Amino acid sequence: MAEWIDACAKDDIDAEDVMRFDHGGKTYAIYRSPDGEFFATDGLCTHEKIHLAGGLVMDDIIECPKHNGRFNYKTGVAKGAPVCVNLATYPVRVQGDRVLIEI
Amino acid sequence: MNNIVIVGAGEAGGRAAIALRDGGYTGRLALIGEEVHAPYERPPLSKAAIVEPDEPRPTTISGGDRLGELDIERMTDVAVAAIERAERTLALSDGRRLGYDALILATGARARSLNLPGGEHALTLRSFEDAQRLRERIRAAERVIVIGGGLIGLELAAAARTLRREVTVLEADTRLLRRSTPEILASAVEARHVREGVEIAKGVRIERIDPRGRGFVVHSSLGSREADLVVGGIGALPRTELAVAAGLAVENGILVDAQLRTSDPDILAVGDCANFPHPLYPGRRMRLEAWRHAFASGAHAAQTLLGGDDAYAALPWFWSDQYDLTLQIVGLVEAGEAIVARELGDGATLLFHLDRDGRLVAAAGLGTIERIGKEIKLAERLIGRRASQSAAALADPGVNLKRLL
Numbered sequence: 001m002a003e004w005i006d007a008c009a010k011d012d013i014d015a016e017d018v019m020r021f022d023h024g025g026k027t028y029a030i031y032r033s034p035d036g037e038f039f040a041t042d043g044l045c046t047h048e049k050i051h052l053a054g055g056l057v058m059d060d061i062i063e064c065p066k067h068n069g070r071f072n073y074k075t076g077v078a079k080g081a082p083v084c085v086n087l088a089t090y091p092v093r094v095q096g097d098r099v100l101i102e103i
Numbered sequence: 104m105n106n107i108v109i110v111g112a113g114e115a116g117g118r119a120a121i122a123l124r125d126g127g128y129t130g131r132l133a134l135i136g137e138e139v140h141a142p143y144e145r146p147p148l149s150k151a152a153i154v155e156p157d158e159p160r161p162t163t164i165s166g167g168d169r170l171g172e173l174d175i176e177r178m179t180d181v182a183v184a185a186i187e188r189a190e191r192t193l194a195l196s197d198g199r200r201l202g203y204d205a206l207i208l209a210t211g212a213r214a215r216s217l218n219l220p221g222g223e224h225a226l227t228l229r230s231f232e233d234a235q236r237l238r239e240r241i242r243a244a245e246r247v248i249v250i251g252g253g254l255i256g257l258e259l260a261a262a263a264r265t266l267r268r269e270v271t272v273l274e275a276d277t278r279l280l281r282r283s284t285p286e287i288l289a290s291a292v293e294a295r296h297v298r299e300g301v302e303i304a305k306g307v308r309i310e311r312i313d314p315r316g317r318g319f320v321v322h323s324s325l326g327s328r329e330a331d332l333v334v335g336g337i338g339a340l341p342r343t344e345l346a347v348a349a350g351l352a353v354e355n356g357i358l359v360d361a362q363l364r365t366s367d368p369d370i371l372a373v374g375d376c377a378n379f380p381h382p383l384y385p386g387r388r389m390r391l392e393a394w395r396h397a398f399a400s401g402a403h404a405a406q407t408l409l410g411g412d413d414a415y416a417a418l419p420w421f422w423s424d425q426y427d428l429t430l431q432i433v434g435l436v437e438a439g440e441a442i443v444a445r446e447l448g449d450g451a452t453l454l455f456h457l458d459r460d461g462r463l464v465a466a467a468g469l470g471t472i473e474r475i476g477k478e479i480k481l482a483e484r485l486i487g488r489r490a491s492q493s494a495a496a497l498a499d500p501g502v503n504l505k506r507l508l
Contacts, residue, residue: 016505048147054473056480065476066422066429068395081118081398082144084166 004093004100007040011097018062018073020053023103028090029053030099031062031073038092040101041076045069046085105130107408108193108203110183110345112136114144114394115374116209117164118401124173126409133176133201135183135193140231141170146394148234149255150424153241153262161231186349188367205369207404208346208357212339212375212392217250221312224319225250225335228259237334244268244331248321250309252279254423256336257292261425263334264299271302271330273309273323275337282338283421285436285454287444288469295428339392341376354378356390361414362407363400371407373400382414383489384435384464393421418483429472433483434465443494447474455482461491484508 007021013032020043021028027043029052045052045064054065062073069083076087091102107123109116112134120134136142143161152159163169170177182196186206193201214227226237237259241247247263249256252274264270272279280289296303308324318331341356352358352366356378363371363379374397378390399417406413423430439456446452451470458464466482468475481504485492488508496502 050472054476056477063480065472065480068398081121081165084169 002102004102007099007101009097010038010094010099013038013099016057016059018053018055018057020051021101026103027051028101028103029062029073030092030101031057033074034059038094038099039073040090040092041071041073041087045083046078046087047083052087104128104204104408106202106204107131107207108133108135108201108205109207109209110135110193111209111211111374111376112138112142112177112179113209113211113374114142114164114397115211115401116207117142117170118398119207119209119373119404120175121165121169121173122402122405123408124175126405128405128409130204131176132174133178134170135178135181135195135201137180137182138230139179141168141177143231144394145229146422148231149228149258150262152231152234153238153259154265159231159234159238183345186345186370188349188370191369203369205371205408207401207408208365208370208372208376209374209397209401210342210345210376212341214335215338215340217309217312217335217337219309219311221314221319222335224312224314225333227335228255229339240332241266241268244318246318246330247271247332247334248273248319248328248330249334249336250321251336251338252276252293252303252305253336253338254280254283254421256334257296257425258423259334259336260296260301261299264296264301265426270300271304271328272296273307273321273325274303274305275307275309277306279303279305284430284432285442285456285467287442287454288430288452288467291450291452291469292425292428292430295426299426339375341378341390343376346372346376355388358388362412363404363415364407371404373397373404379415381419381435382416383418383486384438387435387438389419389435391419391421393419395420418486420483427471428469429475430467430469431475431479432465432467433479434463434486436465436467438464441494443497445478445498445500447478447500449474451475453478453482455492455494455497457492457494461494462489463492463497478504481505481508 016034031039050066070079076089185194246269310322346357357372403415420433443455451474453468456465
């Protein structure tokens with residue numbers, strides 16, 4: 001049963017950046033796009049299970065800190081080798097100054 | 104062009120094949136490899152393949168059976184005996200002959216063997232099967248001697264130590280990682296190994312390796328040391344025999360131009376075996392043994408054959424994992440004249456290498472991936488900008504590198 005979980009404050013994440021959020025034994029990545037929108041994906045790269053929150057956000061793309069794995073964090077789509085498996089994404093809602101994700 | 108043959112089915116050769124199909128090439132495409140596996144990623148072989156509890160399996164590039172889906176004719180378990188350039192034909196080890204319109208050489212490198220009595224007793228690492236053998240032998244051993252304190256030697260030392268084996272690293276040079284890594288970071292890597300309980304001896308001259316019982320004795324300037332397993336990690340040599348025999352220009356690898364063409368325009372070379380120029384580092388040539396170069400040069404050769412004229416310009420980049428430390432170096436350290444250090448916390452360090460005009464030409468980071476991953480990626484973009492950088496801003500961890508782009 002999906003539920004909305006309070007993940008962080010809006011101000012916890014800079015524009016064009018990402019942070020890690022752990023909940024219920026799983027790890028997620030929460031993104032703030034350059035124009036201030038929030039997004040959420042699974043927290044681990046589909047290539048070698050590295051935390052994407054240590055990676056670099058440029059525009060719509062998160063690049064895994066370990067290798068060259070790149071994903072569009074808004075859609076989860078893998079952007080080419082070495083990653084070939086897409087990331088799961090999760091709905092996000094902003095309530096006041098809080099960011100909620102539905103998991 | 105309707106008949107392309109790729110010799111060498113590692114990351115570079117496999118990537119060239121995939122990129123040719125992705126780029127719209129519909130003609131015949133043959134990929135010749137001596138190994139029985141589909142092209143696989145080699146980086147895990149010195150790391151996860153040794154230490155993970157589960158039996159390793161090759162990690163196929165691009166996952167699954169992408170090559171099968173792309174109508175790529177894989178010829179495994181066969182070698183190329185000769186390139187007959189005048190006839191544009193390959194002679195294969197099983198007697199077959201194979202014509203080509205264009206040929207990509209992705210023959211890779213082989214582990215350098217120890218040229219001393221008993222040197223054949225030292226196991227080396229190159230293939231998946233080598234990794235399987237090392238995995239078994241390390242697990243069966245109590246004491247392991249690693250000859251060579253380069254990246255592969257130190258990764259295998261870290262893997263063996265992680266499995267609680269007694270590990271000694273013997274290095275001929277007076278420091279570790281000379282070819283790849285700035286001294287400050289190499290010293291930090293060494294200190295970590297020592298803290299983990301690895302014995303490291305430098306300036307050691309190995310004399311011979313004798314079998315004794317089920318193990319070995321390594322005789323060196325340090326005296327005689329017994330071990331159940333001896334590992335050799337003293338570098339790799341480009342596999343250029345075919346190119347030399349075919350009369351191609353070869354000097355520390357097969358010489359290629361900016362588009363990765365050899366001295367014969369119908370033949371390209373990629374990956375570990377290629378020696379190439381780089382537009383960011385004029386006046387230099389380089390030969391790299393690293394995953395990104397294999398990947399990117401393979402893809403670039405495909406673009407050249409599909410009619411592209413761009414210079415190959417992927418920045419040199421490699422990583423090494425030892426314990427929970429990641430070492431990442433991007434750019435060309437030797438092109439730098441000054442070093443600026445940025446301390447990232449928890450002992451993590453990023454070194455910026457600047458040329459005499461203050462342009463960033465390389466960055467080297469050591470620490471956990473959480474600390475250094477993003478910074479290295481930003482440094483890479485700064486290197487690509489070729490702009491002069493303020494040393495003060497680079498050194499200040501409070502300055503977001505993204506703001507310097």
